[in-house]
Amino acid sequence: MRRSDRRSRPARQRLGNVVAQKHEGSRMSGLRERLGRLRSESVSQQSQPPASLEEEKIADATDQEGESFAVPKAFRSIGVAQKETEFGSFLLRKIEYSFPYRHGTHELADLHGCSPFLQPIAFRQNKKDEVIAPEHLLFLDTETTGLGVGTGNVPFMIGFGYITETAFVVEQTLIRHPGEEKAMLSYLLGHMKNKSHLVTYNGRTFDWPVLTNRFILNGWRKSGADPGHIDFLHPSRALWRTTLPSCRLSTVEVERLGIQRGEDVPGSLAPALYFQYLSDGNPDHLHGVYTHNEKDILTLASLCVHFGLLLSGRNDAEIIEASESEELFRTASWLEQHGEAILAERLFDRLGEREVIGEGGWSLALAARFKRSGQYARALPLWKKASEYAEAATAPKLDAHVELAMYFEHRDKRLDMALHYAEKALELALRRARLISDAKKRREEKEALQRRVARLREKISRASERKS
Structure with missing residues (x-):
């Protein structure tokens, strides 16, 4: 056992007792105080001698890169080692996925060819016209003690990935107590030096603000511009928010990337598992968290390929x-x-060319696009299909009937057809009136249609008089 582990065990046990006894909300709110207590106890006990010569030998055993193997076997079994830096130590796990390696439907080696096509996404998110190079992307995902972005939320695990010529590499850092946070953050900053963009999933509004707060609290001050962002939550919502149950990363990867994780620890459980580890020192609690974080980073790379292929037209x-x-x-x-x-x-x-099935909301939007470009011949069949569905619906929409009434009145000059669709629209409006709680909206909708019907009837009457 390492000296630092032995000395901090009483503190971890006290923390675990508090965690087990208190409600989730009070546990989160008291985290800063408990972590502060751990920090002070760790510092005050640094001068104590080791319990045994054997323990001292283990604590001093390091390899040429300064990685200590004085970590529990349950950590070492999944490739976790201790990393020493000028600011202290933390735990580090590194996994290389040699190419070819497929994660779901996408080959991660395709990052080399697909990444440059992500420039339009980066431009919309950062307002900068920059070249996207795969070797300058850092795929980032954090596991934190809470859900907010305030200073009390601590990232206890930071996972990041990057591409080399021959592999996709995932590295995961973990802190065992607050005294290791600065070392962990400095290691992350070292990997960010030659990176232009962070690739995340909601990282622009969560992961990066959390990390920014932690940098400041650990003595760093902002110098230079923030890294660019390629946050795939926004493109995912744009494409799939109406066709998937949710746009959570776990849903997107199954439904659109062909990724099956099998048994997985939900990210929402990560804080509780970390607190349990702090309480009893058992690394087994974190095995699932490591795997979850690792898969999240691989999925970010797969999303990168997916959207790169989409923008390339391939x-x-x-x-x-x-x-x-x-x-x-x-x-x-x-x-x-x-x-x-x-x-x-x-x-x-x-x-x-497709048949309108169901409500066909897309068909009205596509017809509106054709209308704006003057392609009425392409808009007309879409309106007609949508109107047929509306007439059979319990809660009908009026848009298609109104568009058809305008088209036949002003462009085709067939007033009888215009009146037919206007009267149908009024009929549908009266049918769905009970479903609209806003009385003003109901009244305005009905009155507008009544005026349209009256105007068309008057036009038809005048036209008949001229003919006679």
Whole structure:
């Protein structure tokens, strides 16, 4: 047993008792005080001699890189070793995935070719026109003691990944007590020196703000610009928020990346497992946390390949074949927003050939796009299909009928058809009135349709008089 482990065990046991007895909320709020107590006890006991000569030998055993093996066997069994730095020590685990290596449907070696195509995402998120080089990306995911971004939230594990010529590398740092945090943070900063962008999933609003606070509390001051961000939560929501149960990373990886983790520790349990480790010193509690964090980083790399292929246009046929219509429309719209107009138009064209199934919200949006560009011949069949569905729906939408009424009145000049769709829209509005709680909205909707019907009837009457 290492001297520091032996000396801090009473403190960890006291912390574990508090954790077990208190409610989750009070445990989180008292974390800063408990960690502070651990720090002071660790510092005050540094001068104590080791319990035995054998323990001293173990504590002094290091390899050429300064990594100490004075860690429990349960840590060493998963490749965890002690890392020494100028600021002290922490635990480090390093895993290399030699190419070829496939995580889900994507080969991670494709990061070399796909990463430059992520430039439109980086530009929208950072407002900087920069070249994206795969060797300058750092894939980042943290496990923290809480959910907020305040100073009381401590990242006890920082996982990051990066690509080399021959492998994708994952490194995971862990602190056993607060005195190791500065060493862990300094190691992360060393790996950030030649990186231009952090690749995360909600890292721009969570992981990075948490780390920024910890840098400040450990004595670092901001110098230079923050790293760029490629946060895949936002593209994922743009594509899948209406077609997946949620846009949690665990859902996206199963439904869209072909990744099956099997048994997995949810990230929400990571703080409790870490507190249990602090309480009894058993590394087994953290094995699942290590695996969860490791897989999150690999999934970030897989997402990088996925969106790179999407922006490069290399998997158009696969997207068209596999995507349901709503998702295909959102994908095409997303590509258009990111400057890929030709790719987007290709998907819009194929989408226009599909049958409207269900509510067909995408069909109205696509028809509106065709209308803006003057392509009424392409918008018309979409409106008609949507109107047929609306007439059979329990809670019908009026948009298609109103668009058809305007089209036949102003462009086709067939007033009888315009009146037909206007009257149908009024009929649907009266049918769904009970579903609209806003009385003002109900009244305004009905009055607008009544005016349209009255105007069309008057136009038809005048036209009949002229003919006679």
